[in-house]
Amino acid sequence: MGESGKVVIVGAAGATGKAIGHALVAAGHEVVVVGRTLSRLEAAFPTRSANGGGFQHRIADAETAEGARAACHGAETAAVALGLPYHEFGRYPGLMKTLVDGALAEGVRRILLIGNVYPYGLPRVDAGGLVTEAHAREPVAFKGKMRKAQEDVLVEAARAGQVEALVLRLPDFMGPEAELSYAKSIVDTALGNKTANLFAPIDTPHQFVHVPDVGPVVARLMTTPAAWVSGPEAAPWLHFAGSGLITVEAFAKLVYAEVGARYRARKVGRTMLRILGVFDKIMREFVEMQYLQSDPVNLDDQRLVGLIGEPQRTPYAESVRAMVAWAKALKAR
Numbered sequence: 001m002g003e004s005g006k007v008v009i010v011g012a013a014g015a016t017g018k019a020i021g022h023a024l025v026a027a028g029h030e031v032v033v034v035g036r037t038l039s040r041l042e043a044a045f046p047t048r049s050a051n052g053g054g055f056q057h058r059i060a061d062a063e064t065a066e067g068a069r070a071a072c073h074g075a076e077t078a079a080v081a082l083g084l085p086y087h088e089f090g091r092y093p094g095l096m097k098t099l100v101d102g103a104l105a106e107g108v109r110r111i112l113l114i115g116n117v118y119p120y121g122l123p124r125v126d127a128g129g130l131v132t133e134a135h136a137r138e139p140v141a142f143k144g145k146m147r148k149a150q151e152d153v154l155v156e157a158a159r160a161g162q163v164e165a166l167v168l169r170l171p172d173f174m175g176p177e178a179e180l181s182y183a184k185s186i187v188d189t190a191l192g193n194k195t196a197n198l199f200a201p202i203d204t205p206h207q208f209v210h211v212p213d214v215g216p217v218v219a220r221l222m223t224t225p226a227a228w229v230s231g232p233e234a235a236p237w238l239h240f241a242g243s244g245l246i247t248v249e250a251f252a253k254l255v256y257a258e259v260g261a262r263y264r265a266r267k268v269g270r271t272m273l274r275i276l277g278v279f280d281k282i283m284r285e286f287v288e289m290q291y292l293q294s295d296p297v298n299l300d301d302q303r304l305v306g307l308i309g310e311p312q313r314t315p316y317a318e319s320v321r322a323m324v325a326w327a328k329a330l331k332a333r
Contacts, residue, residue, distance in 0.1 A: 005076025007222065008032040010062050010099060013040040015177040015211045016114050016170075017081035021045055023215025025055060029222065032056045034071045063095050068102025077110040077222065078103050083180060086143065086285035093149035100153050103163070110164040110228055112218065113154055115237075117169060117297040118144035118289075130300035133169075133237040141288040158236055164228040165236040166221065170214065171207035171299060174243075174251075175319045176326035178211050186252050187320075187327045190259040197276070199286065199293045200267040202249040207298050209242030210314035210322075220308040227307055241301040243313045248293070254320045 007024055011017045012033035021044070024031045033055050035041045045055040061067035062082075072078050080099060084091055096113075103111055121138040123131050139145045151167055158165035174183040182199075189196045217240050221227045229236050249265065256263040268276070273287045304311065314322075 006030045006032060006074055007077045007079060008034055008058070008072055008075040009079045009081055010034045010071055011080065011082030013037070013044045014081055014083045015173060015179060015181075016083070016214050017079075018044045018177055019212050019215035020079055020081060020114075020218045021055065021215075023219040024222065027219040027222070029219070030056075032058050032075065034058045034060050034062065036061055062099050062102070063091070065098060065102060068098045069106055070102075071099075072103040072106040072108050075103075075106065075108050077112065078108050079112040079114070079218065081114045083114075085180060089143045089146040092146045093153060096150040096153040100157050100163070104157065108163065110166070111154055111157075112221075113151065113165070113167045114214075115151060115167045115169045116147060117171060117292075117299065119148035119151060120144075120297050122291065122295050123297045130241075130298050131239075132300045133235065133239060133303060140291065143289060155234065155236060158230050158234040159232050161230055161232075164230045165234060166228050166238060167236045168214075168218065168221070169237060169239050169299060170209050171242045172209070173211050174208040174316075175210040175212060175314065175323050178323065182248075183208060183251070183255075183323065184327065186255050187259075187323055190252075190256045190261050191324070191327060191331065193261045195264040195266055196252050196256075197268045198248050198252060198265045199273070199290055200269045201293055202252075202265070202267055203247050204293060204296050205245040205298060206248055206251075206296050207242050207245060208251065208316070208319070209240060210319040213242070213312045213314055214240065217304070217308065217311050220311075224307050238304055238307075239299040239301040240304055240311065241299040243316055243319065245298060246316055251316065251320075254316055255324065258317075258320050258324045 009017050009021050013035045033045045041057045060071040062071045119137040119139050121140040139148050154165050157163045173181040253263050270290050
């Protein structure tokens with residue numbers, strides 16, 4: 001299937017949804033952006049884009065059966081870019097089931113899910129090694145189990161031949177719009193001239209993806225038939241590794257240098273996370289994911305490169321510069 005037809009983006013006003021929407025319109029696709037709040041959609045997607053293409057705004061609650069059908073009505077492809085706060089991860093499986101059922105009822109032929117590394121659990125590679133799409137999904141934390149259950153809903157439909165599926169797995173977010181990210185917490189502390197809380201160990205290799213880079217990757221995948229799978233053996237996973245490997249400490253130093261603040265950081269282990277979590281519910285949610293610092297899951301994306309060619313990988317310094325400027329603008333509002 002070489003053409004994507006009309007594409008609906010569920011969770012369009014979020015970080016990846018916004019990047020995907022603008023990239024698809026720039027590539028000439030007909031795009032419907034779906035959300036619960038018209039004001040957020042209008043802010044993220046003006047009726048006419050900079051390149052002259054247009055967005056159709058659609059208000060729907062995709063967590064209800066009626067809303068899921070309304071969201072997907074008339075679409076050939078549905079892109080699911082919903083990002084839930086850590087303390088709401090338990091909603092992912094049920095929300096995905098409702099969405100997939102609604103999409104199938106409306107005759108949607110392809111579904112893209114934006115995923116992350118959590119379902120893999122602990123990486124089965126040598127130190128510093130990369131994880132391919134063949135890696136087992138064996139989550140070790142509740143959040144990983146919820147993300148795996150979310151994926152399983154789509155995988156089941158694909159293996160039953162009901163839909164063509166693609167799960168695009170991404171590393172940690174950075175850059176403009178990365179509101180619910182570890183990178184944003186580091187930027188905020190630097191802008192406040194405070195000491196950064198860096199999850200220990202801080203010298204292991206990690207990957208971050210510049211959020212705007214995700215859009216063009218998705219746009220190219222939309223017209224790459226080999227990326228979409230269906231049938232009994234369907235394995236829909238595909239990796240985009242972002243901007244390469246960097247340590248969290250090196251990333252934080254880039255942020256502080258860009259802000260012009262003196263770099264100060266404390267290493268926060270599991271015990272300290274639990275203590276901080278008594279006062280901060282977000283820190284409390286990080287406790288079970290701390291294993292990703294000692295045993296990071298870093299992605300191999302050579303299969304993606306083989307399908308669409310080398311993607312844009314914004315250098316870390318450039319992404320940090322853009323993220324700091326965006327965060328400053330947010331604070332000035």
